[in-house]
Amino acid sequence: MKNIYKVNDNKFKSIYVSYNFTFETKKDEIPKNVITSLILSKGCNKYKTSKEIEEYLSSLYGTNFDINMEKIGDLYNIEFRLECVNKEFLPNKEDVLKPAIDFLYEILYNPKIENNQFDIVTFEREKSFILDKINKRKDEKLKYAVLKTEEILCEKEPFGTYIYGNIKDAEDVKLEDIANTYIKLIEKSSISIVVSGNLNGYDDIDQYIENVFKNKLEKVILSKELINISYKNRNVNEEIKEIKEKTQTNQAVITLGMRVENLEDDDFYALNIYNSILGGTPSSKLFQNVREKESLAYTAKSRYYRFKGIFVIYAGIEEINYEKAKTVILKQIEEMTNCDISESELNSSKESLISDLLEWNDSKISLAKLAYTNAISEKNLTIDELIDNMKKVQLEDVARVAKKVKVELIYLLGGEDSEK
Amino acid sequence: MKNNIEIIKNETLNETIHKTILSNGLEVYICVRPGFTKKIGMFGTKYGSINNDFVDISTGKRVVMPDGVAHFLEHKLFEKEGENSLDLFSKEGISSNAYTSFDHTVYFFETIDKFKKGLEMLIELVKTPYFTVENVKKEQGIIGQEISMYDDDPNFNVYFNALRAMYINHPIRIDIAGTIESISKIDKDILYSCYNTFYNPNNMFIVIVGDVNVEDTVNIIETKVKLYEKNIKSEKVMKFGVSEPTNILQKKIEKVMGIYMPQISIGYKLVPTEKNEIIKREVISDLISEMYFSKSSKFYEIEYNKGAVSDDIDFIYEGTTDFSHIIISTMSTKTDIIQEDIFNYIENLKNNDIDLKLFENTKRRKIGENIVESENLNNSYRRIIDSILNESQLYYDLEILSNITIEDIKDFLNTLEYSKSVISIVK
Numbered sequence: 001m002k003n004i005y006k007v008n009d010n011k012f013k014s015i016y017v018s019y020n021f022t023f024e025t026k027k028d029e030i031p032k033n034v035i036t037s038l039i040l041s042k043g044c045n046k047y048k049t050s051k052e053i054e055e056y057l058s059s060l061y062g063t064n065f066d067i068n069m070e071k072i073g074d075l076y077n078i079e080f081r082l083e084c085v086n087k088e089f090l091p092n093k094e095d096v097l098k099p100a101i102d103f104l105y106e107i108l109y110n111p112k113i114e115n116n117q118f119d120i121v122t123f124e125r126e127k128s129f130i131l132d133k134i135n136k137r138k139d140e141k142l143k144y145a146v147l148k149t150e151e152i153l154c155e156k157e158p159f160g161t162y163i164y165g166n167i168k169d170a171e172d173v174k175l176e177d178i179a180n181t182y183i184k185l186i187e188k189s190s191i192s193i194v195v196s197g198n199l200n201g202y203d204d205i206d207q208y209i210e211n212v213f214k215n216k217l218e219k220v221i222l223s224k225e226l227i228n229i230s231y232k233n234r235n236v237n238e239e240i241k242e243i244k245e246k247t248q249t250n251q252a253v254i255t256l257g258m259r260v261e262n263l264e265d266d267d268f269y270a271l272n273i274y275n276s277i278l279g280g281t282p283s284s285k286l287f288q289n290v291r292e293k294e295s296l297a298y299t300a301k302s303r304y305y306r307f308k309g310i311f312v313i314y315a316g317i318e319e320i321n322y323e324k325a326k327t328v329i330l331k332q333i334e335e336m337t338n339c340d341i342s343e344s345e346l347n348s349s350k351e352s353l354i355s356d357l358l359e360w361n362d363s364k365i366s367l368a369k370l371a372y373t374n375a376i377s378e379k380n381l382t383i384d385e386l387i388d389n390m391k392k393v394q395l396e397d398v399a400r401v402a403k404k405v406k407v408e409l410i411y412l413l414g415g416e417d418s419e420k
Numbered sequence: 421m422k423n424n425i426e427i428i429k430n431e432t433l434n435e436t437i438h439k440t441i442l443s444n445g446l447e448v449y450i451c452v453r454p455g456f457t458k459k460i461g462m463f464g465t466k467y468g469s470i471n472n473d474f475v476d477i478s479t480g481k482r483v484v485m486p487d488g489v490a491h492f493l494e495h496k497l498f499e500k501e502g503e504n505s506l507d508l509f510s511k512e513g514i515s516s517n518a519y520t521s522f523d524h525t526v527y528f529f530e531t532i533d534k535f536k537k538g539l540e541m542l543i544e545l546v547k548t549p550y551f552t553v554e555n556v557k558k559e560q561g562i563i564g565q566e567i568s569m570y571d572d573d574p575n576f577n578v579y580f581n582a583l584r585a586m587y588i589n590h591p592i593r594i595d596i597a598g599t600i601e602s603i604s605k606i607d608k609d610i611l612y613s614c615y616n617t618f619y620n621p622n623n624m625f626i627v628i629v630g631d632v633n634v635e636d637t638v639n640i641i642e643t644k645v646k647l648y649e650k651n652i653k654s655e656k657v658m659k660f661g662v663s664e665p666t667n668i669l670q671k672k673i674e675k676v677m678g679i680y681m682p683q684i685s686i687g688y689k690l691v692p693t694e695k696n697e698i699i700k701r702e703v704i705s706d707l708i709s710e711m712y713f714s715k716s717s718k719f720y721e722i723e724y725n726k727g728a729v730s731d732d733i734d735f736i737y738e739g740t741t742d743f744s745h746i747i748i749s750t751m752s753t754k755t756d757i758i759q760e761d762i763f764n765y766i767e768n769l770k771n772n773d774i775d776l777k778l779f780e781n782t783k784r785r786k787i788g789e790n791i792v793e794s795e796n797l798n799n800s801y802r803r804i805i806d807s808i809l810n811e812s813q814l815y816y817d818l819e820i821l822s823n824i825t826i827e828d829i830k831d832f833l834n835t836l837e838y839s840k841s842v843i844s845i846v847k
Contacts, residue, residue, distance in 0.1 A: 291562060295561030
């Protein structure tokens with residue numbers, strides 16, 4: 001079957017099943033989808049409540065079940081995940097994988113719907129859970145500053161929305177929306193299933209999944225078009241915006257938002273190296289200068305968002321040092337643009353990125369993630385190929401992409417407490 | 421020289437740990453994980469934020485140090501003449517870091533294909549202190565920002581305030597990083613005094629996890645360590661504890677941080693225990709947490725439907741030979757309701773019979789979870805470090821799980837006394 005992917009490695013003892021619904025979304029539709037999938041995960045016709053679900057999973061030797069949401073650029077992905085032990089490692093070689101897959105089918109395709117409506121009590125509960133989640137994102141200042149930077153930088157794009165959506169859109173979700181959202185989710189999403197881990201004794205697991213889910217797996221939209229939307233959705237601003245926000249805090253956070261102009265598929269490797277040299281490791285320019293040399297911060301990092309072609313730089317500072325920190329950070333970016341980069345910076349960045357890639361081999365979840373990314377982008381890159389491509393990057397490649405990186409936003413999450 | 425290597429094998433996880441003690445007293449543990457690409461090396465000292473009062477090994481005199489010195493020392497050890505070790509590791513493509521806890525400090529590296537190099541660099545890092553007046557001053561700015569970062573973290577505040585409410589004299593009350601004021605008193609002489617005392621081989625351990633050759637690894641360690649062993653003393657450190665009463669300091673601490681979602685921690689102060697008993701308490705608490713507080717519990721369902729909790733309720737045991745407590749924490753906009761309900765619930769649990777089916781089902785869950793968690797290399801070193809610090813048997817956690825009875829659960833619940841409980845709220 002085309003959309004079931006297997007990754008087998010006998011060094012593991014367990015198995016991870018990831019059932020993904022990937023779809024194009026608008027900002028205001030995010031909370032509907034989130035609440036719908038939460039409701040699905042909290043009960044179905046066969047296992048009516050969370051409690052019944054957990055009891056059943058306990059009996060499957062603590063099979064873990066949860067859901068995870070992720071923005072893949074401007075696409076949205078909802079992942080239903082299972083993690084269980086391979087029968088070889090269990091008393092009496094009891095198989096829990098197949099029952100877990102049957103369980104997942106019940107959760108996804110046999111939900112509790114009466115008179116075309118989901119349960120109102122569950123709905124209200126999950127809605128308020130999500131509203132709380134959205135509201136409390138402000139409670140952790142560093143993370144919030146990064147989120148806020150993503151939001152301002154990508155204001156008009158779906159990506160620039162918090163993972164659970166906006167407050168107002170979440171408040172507007174009604175019970176009646178859920179049934180339709182559910183139908184849309186299971187019928188219009190691109191579905192990909194990854195099974196990874198120790199598949200010893202489970203040669204036929206893809207066949208088994210196909211038999212359980214049957215026609216549910218058929219309606220797969222060609223996702224290559226979907227994923228390219230992320231690249232097209234860009235709007236590069238020429239001016240640099242400077243925004244300050246007040247909050248009750250001891251430490252201020254300075255962030256910079258940057259965007260890559262004319263992003264191309266092949267830029268991926270050089271941009272990762274760019275990020276690593278700028279702020280990805282302890283030998284990076286940001287760490288060495290903002291922290292070690294100027295003693296301005298404990299945290300000073302940059303992050304690259306591969307599916308969106310943006311960067312966020314962040315550092316926790318004392319508010320009075322804002323101008324100084326800004327100058328130091330801008331100077332590091334300028335050095336990148338001018339390709340003021342040594343061979344040793346290039347090589348150590350490559351080494352550290354290659355180590356990170358090799359480390360994926362140790363995690364069945366990372367391996368599943370790679371299989372999923374390959375699936376939605378219709379590629380078939382192995383870790384070895386990724387490494388080879390990373391090795392090929394030369395200084396001039398970094399110089400070429402560095403010229404395409406534009407600062408669009410400088411943001412300060414400032415303290416009321418620190419003003420005293 | 422042939423070392424005497426003890427082999428500890430666990431059948432459930434199909435995992436083996438090799439243990440040896442070098443002639444200088446340094447303990448070495450190697451957990452071989454075939455097939456894994458990553459190798460982890462850790463060099464640790466049984467010295468953390470609570471060890472402020474001790475006999476300086478060089479002078480033989482008792483000293484009391486400023487708060488936060490163990491953590492400060494951890495930062496400063498990375499600094500070498502004209503270079504920084506973090507940077508050196510990073511330039512080799514090896515990632516490295518360190519952490520300081522209440523009772524230990526660990527330096528570590530992770531690598532794929534530069535294990536020997538990384539291990540030698542790690543030993544060099546720990547064995548070559550370079551403290552100067554200037555570099556101490558510079559670090560005060562960086563750690564100052566680290567302290568501010570924690571000051572803004574509601575989670576950290578609610579936890580530490582629970583400890584501060586429970587403990588009267590014990591240094592566990594004090595932030596691991598100290599305060600901006602206390603770290604301003606740290607100078608290079610203080611750092612050397614702490615370093616010489618606690619970073620002696622007798623007080624240290626090395627833990628290796630990954631697909632490595634045991635003999636080779638021991639040889640690398642032995643050869644490298646020897647290079648730095650001129651003029652150093654290796655002996656047991658005299659640490660002074662405080663006498664901590666069994667009662668609590670205050671019932672409640674509330675802090676206003678202007679956050680949206682209030683956080684609450686309820687603490688129960690317990691009488692410390694030792695060795696395997698510490699591990700047993702951890703396993704029992706883990707079962708209690710799953711049976712009575714997890715999302716599948718009846719209690720959670722009731723509280724959730726009341727709107728009194730909005731996320732997980734954690735029930736966690738923390739303890740060494742020196743301190744011991746339970747912390748129950750959650751987030752809630754109705755902290756008054758949830759605190760009262762938790763207190764009443766614990767009293768009810770003590771008096772009610774334990775549901776045998778729930779108990780057996782939860783054990784079954786934990787057996788599966790232990791196998792899944794064991795895939796993670798971090799799980800191997802955590803178990804080893806726990807066993808070093810607690811002087812407990814390796815893999816005792818797995819052994820005891822199958823032997824825990826309903827009576828054990830009940831006995832433990834009965835040690836939670838309302839009069840020894842505290843409430844910490846951040847809102």
